[in-house]
Amino acid sequence: MKLTVWTYEGPPHVGAMRVATGMKDMHYVLHAPQGDTYADLLFTMIERRNHRPPVTYTTFQARDLGADTAYLFKDAATAAYERFKPEAMIVGASCTAELIQDDPGGLAETLGLPIPAIPLELPSYQRKENFGADETFYQIVKALATPMEKTARVTANLIGPTGLGFRHRDDIVEVTGLLMDMGIEVNVVAPMPASPSDIAKLGQAHFNVLMYPETAETAARYMEREFGQPYTKTVPIGVGATRDFVKEVAQIADVEPVLDDSRLRMPWYSASVDSTYLTGKRVFLFGDGTHVAACARIARDEMGFEVVGMGCYNREQARMLRGLATDYGVDALITDDYLEVERRIEELAPEMILGTQMERHIGKRLGIPCAVISAPVHVQDFPARYSPQMGIEGANVIFDTWVHPLVMGLEEHLLTMFREDFEFHDDAGASHHGHKAKLREMGIKEPSETGTVTPEPAQVNTGPVEIVWLPAAEKELKKIPFFVRGKAKRNTETFASERGVQEISVDTLYEAKAHYAR
Amino acid sequence: MTEQFSPPPSRGCSDTPVLKQRGQHEVFCGLTGIIWLHRKMQDAFFLVVGSRTCAHLLQSAAGVMIFAEPRFATAILEETDLAGMADAQQELDRVVSELLERRPDIKQLFIVGSCPSEVIKLDLATAAERMSAQFAPNVRVLSYSGSGIETTFTQGEDACLAAMVPVMPKTDARELLLVGALPDVVEEQAVGLLEAMGIGPIRVLPASRVNDEYGIGPNTLYALTQPFLTDTHEALQRRHAQHIAAPFPFGEEGTTAWLRAIADQFGVSDAKFAEVTDAPRARARKAVAQASEALRGKSVFFFPDSQLEIPLARFLTRECGMDAVEVGSPFIHRAVMAADLDLLAEGPTIAEGQDVDKQLDRCRDARPDLTVCGLGLANPLEAEGLTTKWAIELVFTPVHFYEQAGDLAGLFSRPVRRRDLLKLEAAE
Ligand code: SF4
Ligand code: SF4
Numbered sequence: 015m016k017l018t019v020w021t022y023e024g025p026p027h028v029g030a031m032r033v034a035t036g037m038k039d040m041h042y043v044l045h046a047p048q049g050d051t052y053a054d055l056l057f058t059m060i061e062r063r064n065h066r067p068p069v070t071y072t073t074f075q076a077r078d079l080g081a082d083t084a085y086l087f088k089d090a091a092t093a094a095y096e097r098f099k100p101e102a103m104i105v106g107a108s109c110t111a112e113l114i115q116d117d118p119g120g121l122a123e124t125l126g127l128p129i130p131a132i133p134l135e136l137p138s139y140q141r142k143e144n145f146g147a148d149e150t151f152y153q154i155v156k157a158l159a160t161p162m163e164k165t166a167r168v169t170a171n172l173i174g175p176t177g178l179g180f181r182h183r184d185d186i187v188e189v190t191g192l193l194m195d196m197g198i199e200v201n202v203v204a205p206m207p208a209s210p211s212d213i214a215k216l217g218q219a220h221f222n223v224l225m226y227p228e229t230a231e232t233a234a235r236y237m238e239r240e241f242g243q244p245y246t247k248t249v250p251i252g253v254g255a256t257r258d259f260v261k262e263v264a265q266i267a268d269v270e271p272v273l274d275d276s277r278l279r280m281p282w283y284s285a286s287v288d289s290t291y292l293t294g295k296r297v298f299l300f301g302d303g304t305h306v307a308a309c310a311r312i313a314r315d316e317m318g319f320e321v322v323g324m325g326c327y328n329r330e331q332a333r334m335l336r337g338l339a340t341d342y343g344v345d346a347l348i349t350d351d352y353l354e355v356e357r358r359i360e361e362l363a364p365e366m367i368l369g370t371q372m373e374r375h376i377g378k379r380l381g382i383p384c385a386v387i388s389a390p391v392h393v394q395d396f397p398a399r400y401s402p403q404m405g406i407e408g409a410n411v412i413f414d415t416w417v418h419p420l421v422m423g424l425e426e427h428l429l430t431m432f433r434e435d436f437e438f439h440d441d442a443g444a445s446h447h448g449h450k451a452k453l454r455e456m457g458i459k460e461p462s463e464t465g466t467v468t469p470e471p472a473q474v475n476t477g478p479v480e481i482v483w484l485p486a487a488e489k490e491l492k493k494i495p496f497f498v499r500g501k502a503k504r505n506t507e508t509f510a511s512e513r514g515v516q517e518i519s520v521d522t523l524y525e526a527k528a529h530y531a532r
Numbered sequence: 533m534t535e536q537f538s539p540p541p542s543r544g545c546s547d548t549p550v551l552k553q554r555g556q557h558e559v560f561c562g563l564t565g566i567i568w569l570h571r572k573m574q575d576a577f578f579l580v581v582g583s584r585t586c587a588h589l590l591q592s593a594a595g596v597m598i599f600a601e602p603r604f605a606t607a608i609l610e611e612t613d614l615a616g617m618a619d620a621q622q623e624l625d626r627v628v629s630e631l632l633e634r635r636p637d638i639k640q641l642f643i644v645g646s647c648p649s650e651v652i653k654l655d656l657a658t659a660a661e662r663m664s665a666q667f668a669p670n671v672r673v674l675s676y677s678g679s680g681i682e683t684t685f686t687q688g689e690d691a692c693l694a695a696m697v698p699v700m701p702k703t704d705a706r707e708l709l710l711v712g713a714l715p716d717v718v719e720e721q722a723v724g725l726l727e728a729m730g731i732g733p734i735r736v737l738p739a740s741r742v743n744d745e746y747g748i749g750p751n752t753l754y755a756l757t758q759p760f761l762t763d764t765h766e767a768l769q770r771r772h773a774q775h776i777a778a779p780f781p782f783g784e785e786g787t788t789a790w791l792r793a794i795a796d797q798f799g800v801s802d803a804k805f806a807e808v809t810d811a812p813r814a815r816a817r818k819a820v821a822q823a824s825e826a827l828r829g830k831s832v833f834f835f836p837d838s839q840l841e842i843p844l845a846r847f848l849t850r851e852c853g854m855d856a857v858e859v860g861s862p863f864i865h866r867a868v869m870a871a872d873l874d875l876l877a878e879g880p881t882i883a884e885g886q887d888v889d890k891q892l893d894r895c896r897d898a899r900p901d902l903t904v905c906g907l908g909l910a911n912p913l914e915a916e917g918l919t920t921k922w923a924i925e926l927v928f929t930p931v932h933f934y935e936q937a938g939d940l941a942g943l944f945s946r947p948v949r950r951r952d953l954l955k956l957e958a959a960e
Contacts, residue, residue, distance in 0.1 A: 110585075
């Protein structure tokens with residue numbers, strides 16, 4: 015039994031839904047209780063899809079359990095076929111149905127439907143969403159695709175995009191463009207937005223572009239083995255990775271490595287003097303392995319940040335990420351426990367977080383700016399505008415997105431200079447943002463309305479000793495610009511507790527500052 | 533206030549045959565109630581014993597994660613727990629001990645059953661008894677089912693409250709009990725109005741802290757504030773408390789009828805009743821009139837969701853001038869719904885349970901001006917040109933009693949006004 019508060023990944027059948035929902039003319043018959051229909055809203059609300067996910071749930075109830083739940087499944091599958099007339103179906107069980115062992119695959123077979131009904135075995139009590147997507151796509155490819163004669167011209171499949179994918183919609187466009195510039199046509203993009211008949215044609219491409227290893231690596235390996243299609247290992251997120259990707263593709267396809275970088279602005283934006291303030295900003299990265307690995311490279315080599323920590327929630331990528339972390343001289347955090355991530359961030363006190371929607375919340379609570387680089391994401395990470403992560407435009411988008419939460423260079427100085435100005439005080443946060451960091455949640459009391467500090471000193475529990483901030487020191491802390499205040503507070507407390515100091519005075523604060531000066 | 537309500541319909545919906553179809557349901561399970569219950573009961577923790585799906589449901593329904601560590605969590609069953617029962621109980625003990633050690637602020641713990649825990653017949657009631665004994669008197673441990681095979685959406689709150697009734701102390705005091713987890717602002721308004729009539733002492737279930745609790749007995753008079761509290765109603769009956777039947781307090785009419793039914797039990801005079809309610813009634817009437825302008829003469833179709841559908845259809849038809857086409861509800865419990873069914877004029881299809889695909893067909897045929905439905909259906913229907921209102925907002929927003937009557941009408945009229953407002957085509 016594992017105590018879980020927030021989860022990075024849903025159950026594996028949600029991964030299967032992401033595949034089915036991305037596809038056309040595919041239907042998913044899912045043996046599941048009624049409450050599991052909540053998953054529809056991920057697609058209709060968070061991703062703003064304008065149609066229902068193509069999923070029929072059997073919604074069995076307790077009273078059905080004693081009797082026969084198998085007939086419910088058969089009825090639902092038959093009715094779904096009659097109503098939606100899909101080209102193919104996937105059938106499977108959610109966690110509850112897995113326990114009643116009705117064998118949806120076997121049942122579907124007895125129905126004699128005139129279309130393929132592909133059975134899914136997704137172990138709900140061992141695996142998670144990304145596995146579910148990867149396994150589902152693999153089963154679909156295995157069932158529907160066959161070796162074929164290759165197209166006359168050089169073509170590639172783009173594999174990995176799914177429903178609810180972080181920027182998949184726009185990455186497809188960007189990668190298609192990269193290939194087109196090299197004279198390579200796209201054969202099929204799958205699972206999203208392919209139909210089963212498109213899947214059947216996968217075999218005629220010369221190679222596969224594996225866009226997201228999380229959702230398509232098993233299928234890529236299968237097609238390499240069965241159809242003789244090599245697949246790309248570089249994920250083109252960031253300037254350097256995009257250039258590497260072009261080289262890799264050129265080599266696989268035996269064409270000239272052509273990259274049209276006339277629209278690439280990121281390197282100049284990063285080099286221009288206003289970006290000096292980005293130098294050495296301490297960042298922590300967390301997300302799926304693929305995005306974290308790509309973004310770590312951007313952070314260090316293309317933004318000039320200092321990577322102080324990284325991690326991923328999908329164990330499938332643990333080995334890769336551990337290796338990478340060693341190269342960066344940091345420890346990899348492999349966990350799907352949100353509280354553990356939060357503790358690590360608190361320990362490291364980075365100046366910025368590159369993470370998922372979970373880390374955005376951690377950042378909000380701790381007053382640390384955060385940019386989103388990986389699923390899981392919320393509704394605002396499905397923007398109306400074109401905003402890929404991959405390719406040339408992806409690099410531009412990433413620069414803008416990462417810089418946005420930070421206080422800009424000149425503003426940073428002004429805040430320090432005028433930190434007690436009544437209008438320009440730093441509680442307002444970065445001037446281009448509507449909200450501010452909440453101090454209370456970090457255990458810092460805000461001075462009351464009149465400007466005097468609350469009489470009782472704030473108590474913090476840092477390990478064995480209770481440390482108290484004296485009012486004057488607390489007031490002084492308030493004068494430190496908000497974007498470094500969290501770090502200053504932590505450092506001071508660590509400094510004090512290491513020395514057995516129980517009351518933090520203004521002197522303690524500045525001694526700590528001198529101690530930690532870099 | 534001299535103005536009266538429109539007379540009750542000559543034929544209400546009480547005898548209307550109910551359409552029952554069995555097909556796919558598109559509703560939440562009872563775990564969802566934890567999202568609002570844990571805010572209401574400030575010293576309670578809700579521990580779901582379930583799967584990754586249950587954890588994901590809670591997270592998706594909560595939508596906004598405001599708290600780093602909220603007062604709910606899921607103990608996710610793993611392969612090893614499924615192997616042998618003894619292990620699962622021990623595991624649960626371990627998880628609970630660790631949790632309570634880390635959260636000394638917790639005074640009541642609800643162990644919440646899910647589909648997986650019920651299918652493997654994990655006995656949570658016995659576990660709760662065992663833990664109650666172990667952690668008494670600091671923590672009270674209760675269990676209930678929020679599973680999707682047993683409960684639909686708001687039935688989770690019902691199951692939770694029903695679990696609390698048997699363990700409450702006994703009393704012979706004549707007290708009024710308001711039943712239902714309402715937002716504080718709404719609860720205070722209701723208590724304020726009743727106290728102004730001289731009614732008291734007033735208790736609420738759930739109390740916001742375990743120590744605020746009181747007794748129950750034959751002299752307890754209770755009024756339900758939510759239509760889905762039917763098991764709680766039955767649990768209170770078993771403790772011989774007396775039910776004050778009334779329409780539910782939505783809109784000016786519902787609120788007045790609900791207050792009147794209570795006032796009658798406590799011998800409040802007409803003059804006193806008028807003195808307390810006249811001003812807020814007038815305000816509510818004015819606010820509803822304004823907010824419902826866009827709704828008059830429009831048709832409405834309800835997909836089943838929270839069991840609030842029938843009282844809301846009554847409000848929309850009688851106070852906002854709408855026509856109901858279909859009123860779908862997951863369950864229709866006659867004992868608590870009678871007063872609202874009587875007031876809802878004959879005409880609409882009354883449906884219980886669901887076959888979502890067939891219901892969508894009926895909805896598309898009817899092309900109502902407003903469709904009230906769940907989050908999974910709203911955008912797809914909007915894309916087909918229908919105007920929708922997400923039902924879940926009706927349980928997350930303060931909508932009861934006089935001062936919220938205008939807001940309640942506004943929740944329905946906003947999507948209608950929005951559709952009129954948007955001009956996204958070329959001018960010519
Ligand atoms: S329907 Fe059952 S399995 Fe699904 S989330 Fe609800 S309790 Fe969990
Ligand atoms: S800020 Fe966080 S909680 Fe709020 S909507 Fe965005 S992602 Fe959700």
